[in-house]
Amino acid sequence: xxxxxxxxxxxxxxxxxxxxxxxxxxxxxGAYIMAFLDRTNIGMAKDRxxxxxxxxxxxxxxxxxxxxxxxxxxxxxxxxxxxxxxxRFWIMRIMITWGIISAGMAFxxxxxxxxxxxxxxxxxxxxxxxxxxxFLTQWFVVRDRAKANGMFLLGVSIANIVGAPxxxxxxxxxxxxxxxxxxxxxxxxxxPACILAYVVWKKLPDRPTKATFLTREEATDLEARIAAExxxxxxxxxxxxxxxxxxxxxxxxxxxxxxxxQIAVYALSYxxxxxxGTYGKLSPIQIGxxxxxxxxxxAAGALLVPRFATDGxxxxxxxxxxxxxxxxxFAIGAVGGPVLGMIGFCLAAFNFFxxxxxxxxxxxxxxxxxxxxxxxxxxxTIGLFGGFLGPYVMGFMQDATGSKLSGLWFIVGMCTIGAxxxxxLKRGTEKPQGVPAAH
Numbered sequence: 341x342x343x344x345x346x347x348x349x350x351x352x353x354x355x356x357x358x359x360x361x362x363x364x365x366x367x368x369x370g371a372y373i374m375a376f377l378d379r380t381n382i383g384m385a386k387d388r389x390x391x392x393x394x395x396x397x398x399x400x401x402x403x404x405x406x407x408x409x410x411x412x413x414x415x416x417x418x419x420x421x422x423x424x425x426x427x428r429f430w431i432m433r434i435m436i437t438w439g440i441i442s443a444g445m446a447f448x449x450x451x452x453x454x455x456x457x458x459x460x461x462x463x464x465x466x467x468x469x470x471x472x473x474x475f476l477t478q479w480f481v482v483r484d485r486a487k488a489n490g491m492f493l494l495g496v497s498i499a500n501i502v503g504a505p506x507x508x509x510x511x512x513x514x515x516x517x518x519x520x521x522x523x524x525x526x527x528x529x530x531x532p533a534c535i536l537a538y539v540v541w542k543k544l545p546d547r548p549t550k551a552t553f554l555t556r557e558e559a560t561d562l563e564a565r566i567a568a569e570x571x572x573x574x575x576x577x578x579x580x581x582x583x584x585x586x587x588x589x590x591x592x593x594x595x596x597x598x599x600x601x602q603i604a605v606y607a608l609s610y611x612x613x614x615x616x617g618t619y620g621k622l623s624p625i626q627i628g629x630x631x632x633x634x635x636x637x638x639a640a641g642a643l644l645v646p647r648f649a650t651d652g653x654x655x656x657x658x659x660x661x662x663x664x665x666x667x668x669x670f671a672i673g674a675v676g677g678p679v680l681g682m683i684g685f686c687l688a689a690f691n692f693f694x695x696x697x698x699x700x701x702x703x704x705x706x707x708x709x710x711x712x713x714x715x716x717x718x719x720x721t722i723g724l725f726g727g728f729l730g731p732y733v734m735g736f737m738q739d740a741t742g743s744k745l746s747g748l749w750f751i752v753g754m755c756t757i758g759a760x761x762x763x764x765l766k767r768g769t770e771k772p773q774g775v776p777a778a779h
Contacts, residue, residue, distance in 0.1 A: 350557050353481075353565075360479055363553050365491050367544050368472055371435060372495030374533045375468050377503045378442035379407055379461065381529055383610045384507030384628060385522035387617065392520055393450055401735020403454045404610045405728030408602075410462035412721040412728075418467025419474055419717035423710050426546035427475045430467065432537045437464035439533030446523035470720040474713045477704045478547050479562070482569055483650050485704065489697030490646035496693060497642060500635035503529070504613065508628025521624075570704060570712065591715060593761050594702045597659065598723030600758030601699070604666050604751050605692050607730035608634070608685065615744050619678040633682065634689035645694035655698050656765045662698075663759035665691035667752055674748035702765065726754075 351359070382389070382404060389395050395403070422430040441461045448454045472492055480488045507525050514521035545551040548559035616622070616630045645662065649655040669688025673681045700716065707715040730751065737747035 350555060350561075353562075356554065356558055356562060357480065357484055359553055360548075360551075361488065361491065363551070364479065364544065365488070367540055368475075368492050369495045369498070370536055371431060371468065371533075371540060372472070372492060373499045373502070374435070374529075374536060375438065375465055376496045376499035377529055378438060378533065379465065380500070380606075380609045381503060381507050381525060382445075383613050384504060384511065384624070384631075385525060386610070386614050388511065388520065388522045389454070392522070393448065393454065395451060395454065397735040397738045398732075399451050399454070399735075401610075401731045401733075401738075403451070403458045404606075404731040404735075406455055407458045407462040408606070408724045408727035410459040411466045412462075412724040414463050414466030415470055415717040415721040415724070416714050419470050419713045420710065422467060422471045422474070423713040427471060428541060428544045428546050431471060431544065432541040434465060434468050434471070435533045435537035435540065438468075439530050439537070440464075441530075442533070443527045443530030445530070446519070446526040467717070470717040473700050473716050473720070477570070477712060477716075478566065481565055482701060482705055485701045486646040486649040486655070486698045489700055490642040490693065493642045493693040493697055494639055497635045497639035500609065501632045501639065504631035504635075505625065505628040508624040508626070511624040570707070570709070586718060588706060590706060590766055591703060591719065593764055594699055595719050595722045596761045597663070597758045597765070598696075598699055598719055599726040600754045600761075601663070601666070601692070601695060602723050602726035603730035603733075603754050604670065604688065605730075606727040607734050607747065607751050608688065610731045611734045611744065611747075612685065615673075615681075618744055619681075630682070634685045637686040638689040638692050641690040641692065641694035642697065646697040649698040649701065652766060655701065656762065658698055659695055659765060660759055660762045662691040662695035663755055663762055666695070667755045667759060670748050670751045670755065674745050674752070 382400075386400055389400060390397070418430070418434075438461060441457065441464045445457050445461070448457050473489065476485060476488050476492065506529070510525040510528055511521035513519075513524040516524065548554055548562045549556070551559060554562070612634070613627050613631045616627050619630075622630070641662075645658060649658050666688045669684045669686070669691065672684025672687065674684075676682075676684055700719070703715045703719055704712055733750050734744075734747035737750065738744050740746075
């Protein structure tokens with residue numbers, strides 16, 4: 341890191357939070373923008389891949405989902421390694437490998453090469469999201485963590501806001517230098533991750549005591565306050581090892597809610613462009629611009645809602661309320677035409693990243709140390725199987741019924757289960773407050 345003169349007067353916790361957000365968050369958001377762009381840009385290429393490579397909707401859905409199987413299986417090892425070697429090195433490694441493989445998607449030839457490259461991309465990117473979720477637990481106390489998580493998840497919204505129109509524009513390069521437009525899209529969107537990886541290596545501190553923008557007193561005080569919270573939560577819940585977390589009913593409830601949430605997020609991410617394509621004769625750029633609209637609402641949700649999750653009761657109410665919003669949005673999208681359907685998808689998207697940052701505050705109130713790193717990865721690992729199931733069911737239902745909307749009712753049903761599970765959520769040091777709690 342470049343040398344920066346540290347302040348001499350100890351600042352308030354609120355001032356320190358603002359400094360951390362300003363100095364750390366842009367790098368993390370930038371990394372996640374590229375990650376999400378490179379994992380979901382096949383949504384813009386779906387129809388061209390079906391034409392140029394002969395992929396069926398089911399094969400496309402399988403390939404889209406296979407990313408999550410290998411990603412999920414690699415999550416816990418990746419987070420445990422990051423706990424040992426530090427975030428700066430490990431995030432850099434993740435970004436370089438996924439950037440190269442994402443660009444290599446330009447050279448797939450058919451179903452099996454498509455499947456293999458998607459699986460390799462999952463292995464390469466594994467650990468970024470849970471790694472950052474764990475990284476943020478080292479910088480923010482529980483009260484402030486949902487807000488920080490929400491800011492990080494802006495990367496997903498920005499990736500979709502920018503990525504869909506950009507993908508539509510790159511698809512118009514069809515035939516340039518003998519390559520299809522979708523090949524140019526994979527190359528141009530993949531390689532910049534390698535450049536940003538170098539910036540992460542140079543600028544991202546592993547922990548507060550490694551940061552030049554905090555004084556030694558500020559950094560040690562922050563780390564002490566975070567450690568005290570983690571230890572109190574782990575003591576109250578009795579979780580001292582990773583295997584304890586795997587048996588914790590509250591952690592399993594978080595997994596269940598997150599699983600249904602991920603089904604909804606990735607069903608929309610991978611199939612919204614093709615659904616919009618049924619609204620009329622639209623160019624790739626027009627489809628891209630319309631696809632971006634719901635993700636503008638998702639950014640608003642990430643900014644506006646998580647900051648209110650300052651205690652256990654509020655967090656639980658917000659998780660349940662946002663799940664209900666997702667259910668309502670998909671139901672409206674399934675029955676509405678172009679205008680009403682788009683309103684429904686905007687409603688669902690608004691709630692996507694209002695919910696997710698709150699949900700990931702729960703493990704850190706029940707775990708600490710390596711168990712926390714592995715526990716966050718465990719939540720993301722199992723939850724991301726929903727990222728496989730959602731696209732697969734959407735593709736299967738499209739082939740079975742001929743309708744690109746038919747799979748939306750499966751999403752509604754799964755999210756209803758998630759909403760019911762969310763009623764039982766409870767933080768590590770929280771006592772039941774009139775809402776059913778797991779025993």
